Amino acid sequence: GAVVSQHPSRVICKSGTSVKIECRSLDFQATTMFWYRQFPKQSLMLMATSNEGSKATYEQGVEKDKFLINHASLTLSTLTVTSAHPEDSSFYICSAAGSYEQYFGPGTRLTVT
Amino acid sequence: QKEVEQDPGPLSVPEGAIVSLNCTYSNSAFQYFMWYRQYSRKGPELLMYTYSSGNKEDGRFTAQVDKSSKYISLFIRDSQPSDSATYLCAMSFKFGNEKLTFGTGTRLTIIP
Numbered sequence: 698g699a700v701v702s703q704h705p706s707r708v709i710c711k712s713g714t715s716v717k718i719e720c721r722s723l724d725f726q727a728t729t730m731f732w733y734r735q736f737p738k739q740s741l742m743l744m745a746t747s748n749e750g751s752k753a754t755y756e757q758g759v760e761k762d763k764f765l766i767n768h769a770s771l772t773l774s775t776l777t778v779t780s781a782h783p784e785d786s787s788f789y790i791c792s793a794a795g796s797y798e799q800y801f802g803p804g805t806r807l808t809v810t
Numbered sequence: 811q812k813e814v815e816q817d818p819g820p821l822s823v824p825e826g827a828i829v830s831l832n833c834t835y836s837n838s839a840f841q842y843f844m845w846y847r848q849y850s851r852k853g854p855e856l857l858m859y860t861y862s863s864g865n866k867e868d869g870r871f872t873a874q875v876d877k878s879s880k881y882i883s884l885f886i887r888d889s890q891p892s893d894s895a896t897y898l899c900a901m902s903f904k905f906g907n908e909k910l911t912f913g914t915g916t917r918l919t920i921i922p
Contacts, residue, residue, distance in 0.1 A: 701853075729907035738818065740898065740912040741854070790853050794907035801846075801853035 700724055701793045703802035710781055711810055718776045718805045720791030726771035727793035732764075735788040735804075747774050781809040813837055816899055816913030824921050829886040833899035833913045836880065840901040840911075843875050845884045848896045848915065857897075858884070859905065889920045 700723040710716045720730060729748050733741040745761075747753040747768035755761045765777040774793075778785055786809045792799040816833045823829055831845075842861055846854035860866045863877040872885040886893055899913040 703853075731909060738914075738917075740814075740816075740914045741910075743909050743911075746909055788851075792853075792910075797906050798856055798859070799906070799910065801855065803853045804851065806851070 701727075701791065701800045701802040703789075703791060703805050705805060706803060707806045707808075709808045709810060712782055713780055715777055715779045716781060716807060718778075718789055718791075718807075720774045720776070720793065720802050722772045722793040722795075722800070725793075725795045727774075727795055728771065729794045730768055730774040731792045731794070731799065732766060732774075732776050733790045733792070735790060741790060744776075778807065781807070783809045785809050811836060813911050814899060814901060814913040817916055818914045820917040820919060822919045822921055823889060825889060825891060827889050827920075829884075829889050829893070829918060829920075831884040831886075831897050831899075831916050831918070833882050834880055835882075835901055835911075837901075837911075838877070838880065839903055842902045842905045842908075843873070843882045844900040844902075844910070845871075845873055846898045846900060846912075848898060850896075854898055861905070891920045891922050894919045 702721045704719045732744045735741045745753045745755045753766035768774040790804040792801045814835045844859040845857045848854040858873045860875045866873045870887045874883045896915040896917045898915040900910040902908040
């Protein structure tokens with residue numbers, strides 16, 4: 698299957714700082730990328746959908762000014778958590794979709810202290 | 811009411827047993843139904859997908875969809891310790907570059 702990478706796999710940051718998470722599709726061009734967050738023992742909750750070259754579409758309740766998403770190319774999308782707070786600590790997972798199925802990245806564990 | 815309901819478990823069964831995992835949903839417009847497996851601290855990987863009602867078999871795995879009851883199932887035959895993971899059902903209106911609505915996930919442990 699196709700490979701989607703995320704970087705970093707784990708990050709710890711201080712409250713008030715910003716952190717950027719990268720999602721790359723390594724062997725196919727992803728017209729659409731999705732960003733999810735997952736709390737312990739809970740489901741994946743969609744945060745936003747991004748299409749290459751256009752603004753991301755955010756789900757209800759997700760602050761677009763806090764979670765900045767950029768989909769600069771067909772192989773790269775970034776999620777920046779701005780002014781992070783401890784409640785932003787979570788597992789962030791991206792998925793990349795080409796013509797057919799979505800492929801998920803391995804996730805990024807964010808801990809805000 | 812959540813759009814997709816899934817018993818979070820945990821579910822423990824002995825090796826070799828048949829495992830049955832289920833989800834119910836409320837939106838009748840869902841057309842594609844997927845099962846993902848997620849190992850601890852990893853991203854989900856697609857096991858199987860089914861379009862509309864019916865059965866689909868792939869090796870030891872069988873997926874069933876009953877749209878009239880809004881009920882989907884995943885059966886694992888001859889379960890192995892390596893099947894121990896969290897299994898998530900997911901649904902969408904289209905296949906591919908379409909957002910997915912996930913169930914909570916069922917944590918499964920196969921006991922050797």
